[in-house]
Amino acid sequence: MKKQEFYNHKKPRKLLDQVRDVMRLKHYAFRTECTYISWIKRFILFHDKKHPKEMGESEVEAFLTWLAVEKNVSKSTQNQAFNALIFLYREVLKQPLDGRINAVRSSKKQRLPIVMSKEETQILLSGMSGTTQLMAKLLYGSGLRLMECIRLRIKDIDFEINEIRVHSGKGDKDRLVPLPKSIKPALKTHLERVKLIHENDLSKGYGEVYLPHALDRKYQNAGKEWTWQYVFPSTKLSRDPRKNIIRRHHMDPSSLDRAIKRAVKLANISKQISSHTFRHSFATHLLQTGTDIRTIQSLLGHNDVSTTMIYTHVLRQGGQGVKSPLDSLE
Numbered sequence: 337m338k339k340q341e342f343y344n345h346k347k348p349r350k351l352l353d354q355v356r357d358v359m360r361l362k363h364y365a366f367r368t369e370c371t372y373i374s375w376i377k378r379f380i381l382f383h384d385k386k387h388p389k390e391m392g393e394s395e396v397e398a399f400l401t402w403l404a405v406e407k408n409v410s411k412s413t414q415n416q417a418f419n420a421l422i423f424l425y426r427e428v429l430k431q432p433l434d435g436r437i438n439a440v441r442s443s444k445k446q447r448l449p450i451v452m453s454k455e456e457t458q459i460l461l462s463g464m465s466g467t468t469q470l471m472a473k474l475l476y477g478s479g480l481r482l483m484e485c486i487r488l489r490i491k492d493i494d495f496e497i498n499e500i501r502v503h504s505g506k507g508d509k510d511r512l513v514p515l516p517k518s519i520k521p522a523l524k525t526h527l528e529r530v531k532l533i534h535e536n537d538l539s540k541g542y543g544e545v546y547l548p549h550a551l552d553r554k555y556q557n558a559g560k561e562w563t564w565q566y567v568f569p570s571t572k573l574s575r576d577p578r579k580n581i582i583r584r585h586h587m588d589p590s591s592l593d594r595a596i597k598r599a600v601k602l603a604n605i606s607k608q609i610s611s612h613t614f615r616h617s618f619a620t621h622l623l624q625t626g627t628d629i630r631t632i633q634s635l636l637g638h639n640d641v642s643t644t645m646i647y648t649h650v651l652r653q654g655g656q657g658v659k660s661p662l663d664s665l666e
Contacts, residue, residue, distance in 0.1 A: 351387070356373065358428050413442070487566070511635070632644055
């Protein structure tokens with residue numbers, strides 16, 4: 337068989353493989369890739385494995401309505417599913433959803449963030465230890481999101497000017513946040529251990545880390561350089577699902593989540609506390625000490641100051657704002 341005939345007879349790539357190819361070409365995060373693939377699968381299964389090429393606006397509308405009415409998903413979850421399908425039709429199938437999608441939309445629940453007091457924060461942090469304690473202190477001391485902390489690289493930390501540079505945060509934005517002076521000694525000791533691990537990996541022929549936006553093609557040896565390594569690496573080597581290379585990825589976020597849950601139980605705190613609670617507490621405590629709202633907006637990386645204003649509502653609740661009329665009777 338001639339070479340041209342061979343290529344003409346090659347089997348076309350499966351749909352989900354095509355989705356992965358396009359997402360990797362456009363440098364989407366691996367977590368986003370997995371999420372979009374999952375929603376596209378659910379969409380196809382919902383319509384009895386019908387190929388998306390044979391469907392359109394009405395089928396997308398039915399799926400989104402089912403998520404809202406039957407599955408009672410949140411507005412953000414429904415939007416995530418919608419974004420995955422928009423990507424599928426626009427970027428992969430080249431059949432943009434031009435019609436209006438009149439799906440029943442999930443309602444956005446207005447909830448105030450859960451915030452710890454300074455005393456609760458101190459008790460909770462003291463109930464943690466080691467690497468997870470250090471990470472929790474960064475969440476609270478710098479206002480980082482969980483994945484921003486997990487994905488920190490050595491080059492992102494500037495000990496001289498007490499600053500952390502967050503690269504490609506939510507909305508693919510960079511920003512600067514403070515490095516708490518109180519954790520510098522512990523962080524430096526931690527990085528000394530991380531460097532020993534990296535040097536050991538290099539001696540065994542490994543030591544390469546994932547680089548974003550195809551930088552590994554532009555700077556071929558950068559992946560093995562110390563400055564590009566993760567601040568919080570995984571305890572074990574693993575195979576990169578995209579390039580089939582053995583690497584040491586960053587720590588799994590579930591490790592920190594479990595450590596926080598144990599500390600909450602140990603401290604006997606009744607609030608529903610997660611890793612994001614440290615970020616909420618960071619913003620609220622800054623407001624309490626007189627930091628202006630625009631500065632806090634910048635530190636949190638919010639597009640709109642109205643998002644940051646939610647913390648002013650937290651401060652006005654209960655004893656911090658209004659005096660109960662019952663107390664006036666005494």
